[in-house]
Amino acid sequence: MTACAPVVPPSSGATVDSATTASATTSSADADGQRALWIDAETIALDVSGEAEEVVLQAAGEEYVLEDAGAMTEEQADAHRRYADYATFTVPRQLDVAEALRGELAVVARDGSGGVLEATGVQIAGVLDDVYADAADEDLGLTWKNKKPELAVWAPTARSVELELHTTPDAEPTVHRMKQDKRTGVWSVKGKKDWEGQFYRYRVEVWHPETGQVETHSVTDPYSVSLAADSTHSQIVDLEDPALMPEGWEGLDKPAAVDPAAAQIWEVHVRDFSVADETMPEDLRGTYSAFTESGSTSVGHLEDLAEAGLTHVHLLPTYDIATIPEVDQAQPDCDLTEFAPDSPEQQACIGEVRGDDAFNWGYDPLHFNVPEGSYATDADGAQRILEYREMVMALNDMGLRVVNDVVYNHTSGSGLSDTSVFDRIVPGYYHRLDAEGNVERSTCCENTAPEHTMFDKFIVESAQLWAETYRIDGMRFDLMGHHPKDNILAVQEAVEEIDPDFLLYGEGWDFGEVAGNAMFEQASQLTMGGTGVATFNDRLRDAAHGGGPFDEDPRMQGFGTGLWTQDNGSGLTGDEGQQLDQLLHAADLVRIGLVGNLADYTLTTAGGETVPGSELDYNGAPAGYTEQPGEAVTYVDAHDNEILFDLLAYKLDHDVAGLDRARMQSVNLSLATLSQGIGFVTAGSELMRSKSLDRDSYDSGDWFNAIRWQCGAAEEFGDSTNGFGVGLPPAWTSEAKWPWAEETLNAVEAPTCEEIEFSRDRHLEQLRIASSTGAFSLGTFEDVAERVEFPLDGAGEPGVITMTIDMSGLDDAFEQVTVIINPTPEPVEQTVPERAGAAMDLHPVLQDSVDEAFAEAGFDAEAGTFTAPARATTVFVE
Structure with a gap:
């Protein structure tokens, strides 16, 4: 687009003549930007100087004088919040609006001597919604x-x-x-x-x-x-x-639905799942059809997870993706297995072909209603439809429901670009424009406009199509906070007519041009409580990790990474006293996260105050914001940012041994799996999966992303057991962290196959505990508030959380449950006087645990004292 002039100061009310027409005296070619807003059939809004004597609309070679209509009405101002202080002008009735909209438009404001104060193009989304x-x-x-x-x-x-x-x-x-x-x-x-x-x-x-x-x-x-x-x-x-339709499709039996609070989700990329599985037929690796191969290692692992209590598989984007070639896919022109663990050569070689290879996360939508062709055995035509349905059917047959990751908040292209679809059909409508008429890009790419009627319609009908014709069971909305709340609720209503148990959740982040409900009421964390639509819980995530995902130095420690209890020497968390203060507050954030970030749940903070979750501080925002526990997605890693193993590699003291790293992996995952919210785990984290410290592997190829099922025995993927130490992470996303990455890749060893197996088995145990124990999925605020307590909260025992859950009166296998989360390097004793005299014992699953440390666990009934091993989450039951 041409360069835009500065915005004219807000109007104090222009004086104009009544509507007349005349030949244009200022060419519309002289106009720049699109600062005028045609908001309905009768009204144009403009930020125009009070010196304006005349404001005209130029259309089809004619000028139409616009009558000053004063300030926006209350309704107009709410619909156009960013521009609520603009002056409005009435469009003359003799104008053929439909015909005018087919051509070039300009609005010109002139002073009393005819001098041009403003000449600009016109944004037309509002009038299109009105007229059509x-x-x-x-x-x-x-x-x-x-x-x-x-x-x-x-x-x-x-x-x-x-x-x-x-x-x-x-x-x-x-x-x-x-x-x-x-x-x-x-x-x-x-x-x-x-x-x-x-x-x-x-x-x-x-x-x-x-x-x-x-x-x-x-x-x-x-x-x-x-x-x-x-x-x-x-x-x-x-x-x-x-x-x-695959055989049996029309009579497909869905897995039994679960309350959102009982959902356990495994987030996986279709290609990552099987591309490195040597037990998978080669022509099916990286495809939808891989999920149907029950004799393979990857599918066998998924079946084990399902048997243990996994309920949903979350697929990273599987609609038609703009950034993955479906036919000619480039390969790195080097032997990636030859280079050193901390070498830059692997990422450099991948970088040469990353725009043309077979890998991308897929957050670049091209066609929203078609399965991606590169994941089919034949990308040309309808085979992808059949194979997608076969995948859904296979996952359902394992007892797993299917969640699609959807990205309606942006498109890959706009304007006249090769990947522009909507904008070449109705220019200027489907994308959100700024005050100058440029497409907003706060999402990363070309922001769409779900606030416009026809894109709202498109999203709702697209969701219906996936729910009805592909029989998916849920959706995760990327950057959901960029959607109006009304749009997401319309989706919810539509899909629940098809499946009342359809699971909806999304990223409720509040940023960009829409932040703070600046354009409409957003579908963000602080607005979605009470809707049944869940949002990702960054409060527990950051408290467990320490710091935040955008830290320049990745070594900041938190509750689950050794803060105060095993300092890593980085100096980032201050002296011992400062570390203790940070740890105690982090523990408070973990506690509110364990109960699903309920706004009205009360707890005693490290400062001794009893407050509701909504008054517990998280970087200036309320830590508690949900009305029901199933409205929080509880997680410690996802595809975004470093995967859990890599976070621990950066943050734990480098001297922590391999088996203890596996234990810390398990403790952190337990925060998600044993919470009252939706449990969410990145595929492979239970296997200590690494991406060699890559913080944003969206375009890093199979080498950094694949799950290494054969524990270093897959020839094509080198000898790394889990993907750690396969080179410095790609410069295009992670070069700023290379100084710490190089040190970490040299100081920390990849896990042994035995340690990976240990980590896997511990996660399966935690899933079995969650699925067999109703205490971890109470489902309602009332039950959580009445039954879940943290008897040793407040200053308590630093670095340890004790949680009790009273199940009396409920139809459950256990009357009482006590959980001790101990990420510290030493065993602990926790005395809960209310449990004195109880017949508490180690949970049956842990009595047969692969971790021999649970042999140290015990309960002194006389004193009400529990003993729990180091680096473990221990569950006792009565």
């Missing part, structure tokens, strides 16, 4: 009637839309005229039976603000349900075709 409100009720994309396809696309500003129909992606198209419904702005065409299986694009003639002229685009369908390889063309397929 009926479009919200239309069927868009591909529909079937009497076994014949019909195609419809919303393009209200287009001058013409035609259908390009191809028998194959490479064939010359036949062009079919599409007809516009002027009431809705929808263009449609009715097809023939023999169109099924053919490919298509839309030929759209539309004025585009990026070039300031009419452009003709050939563009895929944003509502596509199938695609050619590399997303070159949309494909006409019937999702109800039996050929696209």
Whole structure:
């Protein structure tokens, strides 16, 4: 876009004449940016100087004088919060609004002598929502009637839309005229039976603000349900075709639903899951079909997790991804196994091909309603649909529900870019623009605008499609705080009509142009309490780790990484007294996290105050913000930032031995698994998985990301048992941490296969405890508030948390449960007078634990004193 002039100071009220028309005296070509807002059919808003004597709209070579309408109404100001102080102007009735919207628009403000005070383009999303409100009720994309396809696309500003129909992606198209419904702005065409299986694009003639002229685009369908390889063309397929359904699909039995508070989630990337599994058929590695191979090591592990109590598999993005080639995939042109553990050569070699290789996390959506083709055995056409359903069916057959990671908050491209779809059909509508008319990019990429009616509609219908036609069981919303709360609640209502137990959660972070509800009430942590939609709990995460995910120096310690109890010598946490103060506050944050970050749960802080969770401080924000425990996703690692093993490598004292590192892995994972919230674990963390300290492995290739199932025996992936020490992490994300990474890669050893097996078995034990003990999934605020206590909170025993759960009167295997979380290097004794005289014993699962340290655990009934081993979470029951 052309450079934009500074914004004119806010208006104190311009004086203008009544509506008239005249030939334009200032060319719209002189206008820059898009600072005027056409907010409804009758109103344009502008931040204009009080010196303005005349404000005009230029459209179709004419000028239309706009009448001063004063300040925004209350309703307008709420709908356009960022611009609530703009002046408003009335559009003259004689203007053909629909016709004006098809061409270039400009608003010009002049002073009394005719001098131009402002000349700018116009943002049109508001007026489109008003004029074409009926479009919200239309069927868009591909529909079937009497076994014949019909195609419809919303393009209200287009001058013409035609259908390009191809028998194959490479064939010359036949062009079919599409007809516009002027009431809705929808263009449609009715097809023939023999169109099924053919490919298509839309030929759209539309004025585009990026070039300031009419452009003709050939563009895929944003509502596509199938695609050619590399997303070159949309494909006409019937999702109800039996050929696209695996045997038994229509009668698929879903795993029993669980309360959100009982959910245990395993987050995995489709390619990571199997690409390094040598027991997997080579042609299925990295594919949807890998999940169907029950004889493989990777699937066998997943079956073990499910048997132990895992309830959901969370798949990183699996819609059509802009940044993964589906046909020609590059490979690093070097032997990555040859280099030293702290060498920069591995990442340099991967960096040469990272834009063209087979790996990306996939947070770059291209077509939201089509499975990604690179994960199918054949990327060209509908095979991906069948194989995706086979994957869902296989996971369901294991007893696992399926969660899709969805990214509606941005697209990979906008404007005229190759990966722009929406913006080449309705320019300036589907993306959120700033005051100058530029696309906002606070999400990383091209921010979308779910606050606009037709993108809200798209998101809701997309969620319905995945829930209904692919039978997924949940969704995780990326950067959910960039969505309006109303949008997420509309999704919730829609998917729960299909499946009342559909699980919804997301990232409720509050930042960017929408922060603080600046544009609308957000779907953020502090607004979603009471909705049943969960948000990720960064409070417990940061308290367990120490510091935060964006620390320059990664060695800051926390409750689960040795703060005060085993200092790593970094000096980052101050002297011993400062460390103790930090540890006690971190323990308070862990406690409120263990009960699901309930706003109204009361606890005694390290300072001796009894406060509700909403008054416990987390960096100036309330630590407690939920109304029900299942509204918190409790986790200590995720795909973002360093994985748990790597965090511990940085933060634990380097002298901590391998088996004790495995124990610390287990203690930290227990904070998620044994919490009252939704338990969430990154795939492979139970195997001490490492990414060689990579903090953001979104584009780091298989080498840094693959789960090493064969513990260093997979020839292609070198001899690292878990992925640690396979080179310095990639410079494009982690170079700032290389000084600490190099030191850590040399000072810390990768775990042995025995230590990895120990870590795995301990996690399975914790899942069995959680799934067999109702105390860890009470499900309601009332039960948690009444039954869960921290009898030794306050100053208590530094570095140790004791939690009691009274299950009397409930239908459960145990009457009383006591949990002692001890990440310190020494065994501890914890006296709970209320337990004196009780018949407490070690949980049956721990009586057969692989960790011999639990033999030290015991209970003195006379004194009510528990003994718990070092670096362990110990559960006693009665």
